[in-house]
Amino acid sequence: MKPRPKTLSLHQRPSLVALESLGQALEPMDGFGAFLKALPDIYAGRDFRRLAQRWALCALEGRPVGMGFGAHVIKVGVQSHLLDFIDKEALGCLATHGAGAIHDIELAVAGKTSEDVAASLEVGRFGMAGETVEIWEAALGRVQAEKIGLGEALGREILDGDFPHAELSVLAQSVAADQPMMILAAIGTDTIHVHPNIDGAALGEGSLRDFQALCRFIATLEEGLWINLGSAVIMPEAFLKGVALARNAGADLSGMMTAVLDMIRHYRPTQNVQMRPPGEGLQLQAQHELLVPLLHQAVFWYLNQPEELDDA
Numbered sequence: 001m002k003p004r005p006k007t008l009s010l011h012q013r014p015s016l017v018a019l020e021s022l023g024q025a026l027e028p029m030d031g032f033g034a035f036l037k038a039l040p041d042i043y044a045g046r047d048f049r050r051l052a053q054r055w056a057l058c059a060l061e062g063r064p065v066g067m068g069f070g071a072h073v074i075k076v077g078v079q080s081h082l083l084d085f086i087d088k089e090a091l092g093c094l095a096t097h098g099a100g101a102i103h104d105i106e107l108a109v110a111g112k113t114s115e116d117v118a119a120s121l122e123v124g125r126f127g128m129a130g131e132t133v134e135i136w137e138a139a140l141g142r143v144q145a146e147k148i149g150l151g152e153a154l155g156r157e158i159l160d161g162d163f164p165h166a167e168l169s170v171l172a173q174s175v176a177a178d179q180p181m182m183i184l185a186a187i188g189t190d191t192i193h194v195h196p197n198i199d200g201a202a203l204g205e206g207s208l209r210d211f212q213a214l215c216r217f218i219a220t221l222e223e224g225l226w227i228n229l230g231s232a233v234i235m236p237e238a239f240l241k242g243v244a245l246a247r248n249a250g251a252d253l254s255g256m257m258t259a260v261l262d263m264i265r266h267y268r269p270t271q272n273v274q275m276r277p278p279g280e281g282l283q284l285q286a287q288h289e290l291l292v293p294l295l296h297q298a299v300f301w302y303l304n305q306p307e308e309l310d311d312a
Contacts (some may be wrong), residue, residue, distance in 0.1 A: 002198060008308040010129040010157055014119070015112035017103075019165070022077035023293060025084035026285035028301040042097070047282045054257050054310050058304060059090040059299070062222035066217055067091060068235030071099035074107070074170070075114050079293040083173050091301060093217045095176055095182040096212070097234045098190035101154055101171060105135055108158045110167040126191065135161070136192045137293050140199045143206035149213060150206030180217060184238050211238060216244035223255040226231035228273040230264040230288055233270035240272040261295075263287055 039045035058065045067082075071097075085091035096104075106113035109131050120126035135157050144154040146156070155175030158166050166172045174181035185207040192198055218226070218239065228235055246253060256279035259270040265285060274281035284291060302309055 001032070005194065006124075007129065007133065010106060010110045010112075010131040013125070013129050014116060015106070016114040017075050017077070017107075017112060019107075019168075022168070023080060023289065025080040025293075025296055028304055031273045031302050032297050033305060035259050036301065038163040040063040042048065043285055047284060048298070050297075050310075051225075051257075051259050051282055051284070052295055053302055054298045055090065055295070056302035056306075057309055058223075058225050059088070059303060060309075062092070063175075064217065064220050065091050065227075066093035066095070066221070066225070067229055068095045068231055068239055069100060069229040070096065070231035070235065071103050072168050073230045073292075074103040076167060076287070076289040078288055079107075079168055079170050081292050081296040082170055083297065085170075085240045086170075086174060086177055086179060086240075086300075090303070091179075093180045093182075094150075094170060095214050095215070095235060095238070097231070098183065098185045098192070101151075101183050102132060102190060103191065105154065105158065106132055106170050107161045108166045108172060109161075111134070111165045120152055128164070133192055133198070137195075137197050137199075140202035142207065143209075144199070145261045149180040150183040150203070150208070151175075154183060155181055162237050168230050169180055170219060180213055182214045183207060184211055184214070184234055211241075214238060214274060215242040215245045219246035219249065219251040220252055220254050221246075221256045222256055224257075226256065226258045226273070228259070229261045229292070230263070231269070233268055236266075236268040236272040240276060247278075255279060257282070259284070261286070261288070261291055 038243060055065060103113045110175060115126060139153040139157045142148060142156060143150060152175055153172060155171040158169050158172035159175060171181055185203050187193060211280055258273045258277055258281045260274050260283040262269060274283050
């Protein structure tokens with residue numbers, strides 16, 4: 001029998017992010033249209049408006065909008081904005097990797113997440129929150145028993161577990177809304193992988209199902225929008241493979257818009273999301289906790305004022 005690492009309760013583990021730190025999604029504020037019109041029509045000012053307009057037009061016309069995001073997006077508290085996009089049918093597909101799912105799960109279970117890695121390593125407790133591991137183990141059992149993807153399995157564990165903050169979980173609320181939510185695992189990169197009862201076969205099976213579902217969605221993105229929000233490697237690589245498969249199958253993606261939103265410019269998002277795919281590519285640099293709420297305001301302002309939309 002493989003020895004199990006010593007775990008501790010997530011509720012007792014020190015965490016850097018708590019409920020009171022999270023942001024809130026607001027209805028469009030009075031005067032926000034004046035702010036949009038006052039932005040310079042050059043570089044980021046132009047691209048910000050263009051992205052918000054394409055997003056709003058997609059929502060109005062039923063065009064597909066998808067997003068791949070990194071773990072930091074959940075840590076900095078913009079999940080309420082993503083959930084509002086889902087609830088108002090302005091975001092039809094979400095994908096992240098294992099770390100993003102871990103932070104989402106921990107917030108749902110305990111209302112807090114994000115370890116102090118250096119301090120936890122020093123005392124031998126990094127990645128040892130027992131509840132987090134148990135939820136993953138149960139979800140991997142669902143993957144094989146129910147033949148579903150990893151994202152759906154994790155979302156159902158949160159919903160069925162009746163956790164106190166499930167309303168904040170992008171995983172759970174995507175499943176509740178019957179919307180695709182994909183988790184693409186990269187073996188060895190997530191804390192849960194060190195635990196011996198994590199089923200590698202189920203992890204690969206569920207993740208591959210989700211990747212295949214992501215590829216099917218990418219093939220529908222003609223005149224749609226794909227956003228890479230804060231993922232530097234895994235989501236950009238997966239997106240490019242989905243584009244490659246879509247083009248191989250003859251899908252026309254020439255009218256697609258892609259957007260990279262991150263704090264700094266990275267090689268893979270720039271190349272694999274902005275530059276290489278067909279269609280128009282944009283990139284905006286800013287902190288997630290500022291840019292996502294601003295985009296949320298802008299998109300819904302345009303949705304409420306469709307006469308202000310240019311041909312996006």
